[in-house]
Amino acid sequence: MRTFKIVRISVILAVFSFNISMLSAQTGLEVMTKNERQVFADDEKIDITMTLVNKKGKTRARTINQVIKSDETRNRSSIIRFTSPSDVKGTSFLAIEYSDRDDDQWLYLPALGKTRRISSSNQTDNFVGSDFTYEDMGTEDLEDFKYTIIKEETIDGQNCFLVEAIPISTSKIKETGYSKREIYVRKSDFVIAKINFYNKNKVHIKTLTTSDVKKVANSEKSRAYVITMNNHKTNHKTILKFADFQINTGVETDIFSKRNLEKEYSYE
Amino acid sequence: MKFIANIIYKRPWLVLIALLVTTILLGTGVTKLKTKNNQDSELPKDDPIVKTNDYLEEVFGKKDVLIVGIETENIFNKKTLNKIINISKEIETVEGVIGDEITSLSTINNIQGKDWGLDVGPLMEEVPASKQEIWELRKEVFSNELVIGRLVSKDAKFTSIIANLNEDYDQTIVYNQISEIIKKYEGDEKFYLAGAPINSHEIDTGIQDDVNLLLPLGLLLVLIGYFISFRSAKGVILPFVVVILSIIWTMGLMGHIGFSITVVSSVLPMLMIAISSSYGIHVLHRYYEEILTSENRKAAARETVKKIGPAVLMTGITSAIGSATLIIFKVTSIQEFGIITSLGIISTLLVSILLIPAILSLSKKKGEKKTRKNREALLNKFLLWVAKVSLKYRVRILIGTLLLFVISGIGISKIRVGNDFVKYFPKEHVLRSTFEKFNDKLGGVRTMDIMIEAKEANMIKDPEFLKKIAGFQKFAESQPGIGYSSSFSDIIKRMNLQMNDADPRYNTIPDSKNTIAQYLLLYSMSGDPGDFGDLIDYDYQRAKVKLFLTTSEQEEHIQLYKTFETYVNENFKGEANIEFGGEVMFWLAQIRYIVNGKIQNIFLAILIVLIFCMIVLRSMSLGFLSIVPLTVSSILTFGFMGFLGIRLETGTAIITAIGIGIGIDFAIHYLLRFKEEMMIDSNLERATETTILTSGKAIIYDVVSNILGFIVFVFSGFLPIQYFGWLISLTMITVAFGSLVLFPSLLGIFKPKSLFQQKGQQEEKNIEAIKEEAPQKVIKKTMALSEESN
Incomplete structure (x- = not known):
């Protein structure tokens, strides 16, 4: 009896949510596809100021210069270079993604003057010691999730779709570290306003919020210039402030080389 | 007392209803009881170690x-x-x-x-x-x-x-x-x-198991004891109700006050059995004596209260004072235990004086005669023998006692203080074996935390500073009793080694500040943002060196602490502020409080008892005399502890206070009676014999009933409580020895003036008449009774 009832309720709910999608004439996947289109760039250069704040409000700050380029199959290559504080200046990190094998990653420590290959990171690893994981920093893999529009909500005066993203398989949960994400996508420009992250035990552990969304100069893409990640478990947070976005300026593929890591490379 | 006696005489129902209401009101407190099994808040908040630990937890987090x-x-x-x-x-x-x-x-x-x-x-x-x-x-x-x-x-x-x-x-x-x-x-x-x-x-399970086993066992033992003493339903039930009510009142009070049950105070219900069991007996015994001469039960009850009341009151007050002296300890669980035991004893006192007479005066059955057969012939003979021997060999006994003192002194010098938590449990306990396993296999489970606080932020990242920390760790690890140490410097060393192709020459702190910073960055890339938050603070100003100790010996802990303190004072002089904290330091602080508290406690308890006795006995010299058995007993108990390797710690620290509180009654009863007898004829031998046959006998009964109550503790799941059971029983015996043997010997040797001359002379005339026959009568009568039953 009881199961029957539940089944019935879920059927009703399914029909109901389907109706919402019909009304807004968009599916969750459509919203996310638009978001992905807005986010994706062939190449991108950014200066990032990363501020880590612990629960007592103490801070550690670093600045990073990042260059990303995607190839035809959308595999990304990136170089991260620390520009401050002075004692880590020049520390660089090169990652090249392949679709058919493990990523290559190299690390250059100027103090040792040598480059070491390092084991590839998991998606769930923290991005350079921040509260963001590599998964959080990457682009959406649309085929890995089931997207459903739950409702519409206003965040910071912006109308948003609340899209629920559920990994299609348990292996994807393991890979991404999340059992569910609640993604708030701005209707106006499909930039993400907020994400609630739920860990594998379905606990809401992190919240990402964005602000200062602007159109990037010489590009039709919009970017959030400030992204904050709050970790609710540790009460630790990371604030990323972006400056000087350069999108699709035609970055050369050959800068993503081990040799280049060790050079005093200037991205002008 | 007269007032109480009259109320019981006139309105027994009112007394019973008042008792019932009080029991219900206090009883609700039982539901509020909580167990406390952590060490937090055991020590005063302003203790430097407590402060340091608080600070360490604030900086590095408490997990x-x-x-x-x-x-x-x-x-x-x-x-x-x-x-x-x-x-x-x-x-x-x-x-x-x-x-x-x-x-x-x-x-x-x-x-x-x-x-x-x-x-x-x-x-x-x-x-x-x-x-x-x-x-x-x-x-x-x-x-x-x-x-x-x-x-x-x-x-x-x-x-x-x-x-x-x-x-x-x-x-x-x-x-x-x-x-x-x-x-x-x-x-x-x-x-x-x-x-x-x-x-x-x-610990919680242990406390629960203890209560489940010891409480029924204790109750059973007193029931058996009552049955042997009285052989009647009333004789069993009435004092038993006193015991039960005492437990309810005490535990209820504890709940209302908000004290938690700790390993120490978990003994309370059983302790209340041991202490309260004799109160009911005394009251009931007196009643049976009174009923022989009173016209009815009500009158007998009134007389009982009038006559036994003051003695019960005095006994209760001395015991309560004894326990109350525990508040001199600066360890919360001991303080609370002292207060609650003291209140518990007062509860017992009230219940036994009010309840038994009130019920007896209401009972409708015809007054039964005291039909007890005299089963005491053997005991009487023994007591008389003790009296004779202790007088005859008075000097030898004194010398013997002094010799025991010396031997005990050797024992005392061997007393080891302190124990860590895991030694609460018997050797075969799973927790103990687990602890030893971790200790043996993974090099130390007891920890000492040393915080090195640099003058300013980021200084810890400085190579010279890190090298000093590493140097300290190397020094610390070279000391016996230290398993290993861990700190932020280990991670830097490890990374330096790995970044340089595991070349052992690089198992060091690198010389460049940038290298260290870059290692940290690399490490942080692979970990959480809060990584090594428990080793270093966010500003890189404070680092924690965690030492893992393999020795459980607190004397060695103290030695290690002193060694390290000297080292860091020399090596970090002017550059950093060093604080010692952690579990080991906490126990060291606690044991310092226990040892100091113990010494203060003994002196305080003896002093208070001395003053009390001087007032009660109205004599300085008798006052001093009265504390002899307690002093002897305390010294012997400590000597025993030393020889048996029983340590002075939380559980054993409470013994003297409880022992003195109970033991002083023996001395008072004995001396009061002896004084009374001496006033009759100033005949040392006769007075001694009469005293031992009356007060002495009561003392023997008390000792037996107390030991019956206390011995239950040896079945506890906690070692300190087992030791408490053995040692308090031993204390009972030595105090009894002190009263029955040492008193006659000392009285015989020193002949205090207050007993032997003044009073004797003053009242010589008054007692002239009875001098001739009365004294012999008591002895004869007693002996005759004994023979009769033979």
Whole structure:
């Protein structure tokens, strides 16, 4: 009896949510596809100021210069270079993604003057010691999730779709570290306003919020210039402030080389 | 007393209803009782060590841990490694465990140089597929100083999984859930559970088991005792009700006041049985005496209260004072125990004086005659023999006692103080064996935390500073009793080694500040943002060196502390402020309070009792005399402790106070009676014999009933309570010896003026008349009774 009832309720709910999608004439996947289109760039250069704040409000700050380029199959290559504080200046990190094998990653420590290959990171690893994981920093893999529009909500005066993203398989949960994400996508420009992250035990552990969304100069893409990640478990947070976005300026593929890591490379 | 006696005489119902109401009101407090099993708030808040620990927790966070130990022939096999991985994952589901703060072979962050480059990440993410891979993992583990001997034992037979807990975990939930998980993985491996929630759980269980076993046992013993004494339903039930009410009042009061049940105060119900059992007896005995001469029960009850009341009151007050002196200890659990025991004794006092007479005066049955057969012939003979011997060999007894003093002195010099928590449990207890296992296999479970606080932020990253920390650790690890140490410098050393192709020359702190900063950055890339937050603060100004001690000996702990203090004072002079904290330091502070408190407590208790006795006996010299048995007994008890290796610690610290409180009654009763007898004829021998046959006998009964009550404690699951049971019983015997043997001997030798001349002369005339026959009568009568029953 009881199961029957539940089944019935879920059927009703399914029909109901389907109706919402019909009304807004968009599916969750459509919203996310638009978001992905807005986010994706062939190449991108950014200066990032990363501020880590612990629960007592103490801070550690670093600045990073990042260059990303995607190839035809959308595999990304990136170089991260620390520009401050002075004692880590020049520390660089090169990652090249392949679709058919493990990523290559190299690390250059100027103090040792040598480059070491390092084991590839998991998606769930923290991005350079921040509260963001590599998964959080990457682009959406649309085929890995089931997207459903739950409702519409206003965040910071912006109308948003609340899209629920559920990994299609348990292996994807393991890979991404999340059992569910609640993604708030701005209707106006499909930039993400907020994400609630739920860990594998379905606990809401992190919240990402964005602000200062602007159109990037010489590009039709919009970017959030400030992204904050709050970790609710540790009460630790990371604030990323972006400056000087350069999108699709035609970055050369050959800068993503081990040799280049060790050079005093200037991205002008 | 007269007032109380009259109320009982006139309105017994009112008294009973008042008692009932009080019992209900106090009884509701029982539901408020909580157990406390942690060491927090045991010491005064302004204690420097407590302050340091608070500061350390503030800077580095406070985290209790749950530890699973895994032991097998060789942990490097697929099955065991697989279990490690799975348990490390499953332990996350335990409520209260912080999901990604789990340290095990499969989660520990590792930076390992490989032929292809640098492996950054968990030491063992997946079970090695082949023998070759297992061998490589083993090699990595053995070459990693942060893992070998710490997470994995050097004989490869033992490893642990450590999970951090958030602040509001529930020990029972944690215990049950982890036990469930472990059950699933049982096999060739042996699992051990450790950590704060496990300890708390075991203590709670121990307290529960104790109460479940000792309470019925204690009650049964007094029931048997009552039956032997009175052989009547009333004689069993009435004093038994006194015992029950005393327990309810005491525990209820405890709940209302808000004191928690600790290992120390868990003895209270049983202690109340031991103490309250004799009160009812005394009242009932007197009633049976009175009923022989009174016209009815009500009158007998009134007379009982009038006559025994003052004695019961005095006994109660001395005992209550004895316990109350425990508040001089600066250890919360002991203070609270002293207060509540004291209140409990007063409760007993009230209940026994009010309840028994009130009920008796209401009972409708005809007054029964005291039909007790005299079964005391043998005891009488023995007592008379004791009296004779102690007078005859008075000098030898005194010399013998002094000799015992000297021997006890040797014992006292051997007394060792302090114990750590795990020694609360008997050797065979699972917690104890677990503790020893971790201690043996992983080099130390007791910890000392040393905080090195630099003058300004970022100084810890300075190579020279880090080298000093590393130097201190090297020095510390070279001391006997130290298993290993851990600090932020270890991680830097390890990274330097791995970044330089594992060249052992690089197992050092690098010389350049930038290198250190870049290592830190690399490390942070592979870990959480809060990583090593428990080793260093966010500003890089304060670092913690955690020392793991293999010795459980507190004397050695003190020695180590002094050695380290000298070292850091010399080496960090002017550059950093050093604070010592951690579990070991906490216990050292506690034991200092216990030893100091103990000494103060003995002097205070004896002083108060001395003053009390001087007032009651109205004589300085008798006052001094009265404290002799207690003093002797305390010294003998300590001597015993020294020879038997029983330590002075929380449990044993309370003995003297309780012992003195009870024991002083013996002295007062004895001396009062002796004084009374001496006033009759100033005949030392006769007075001694009469006293021993009356007060002496009462003392023997009290000793027996008290020991019956106290001996229950030797069945406790906690060693300190077992020792308490043995030692307090011993104290009872030595105090009785002091009163029955030492008193006659001392009185015979020193002949206090207050007894032998003044009073005797003053009242010579008054007693002239009875001088001739009366004295002999008592003895004759008693002896005749004895023979009759033979």
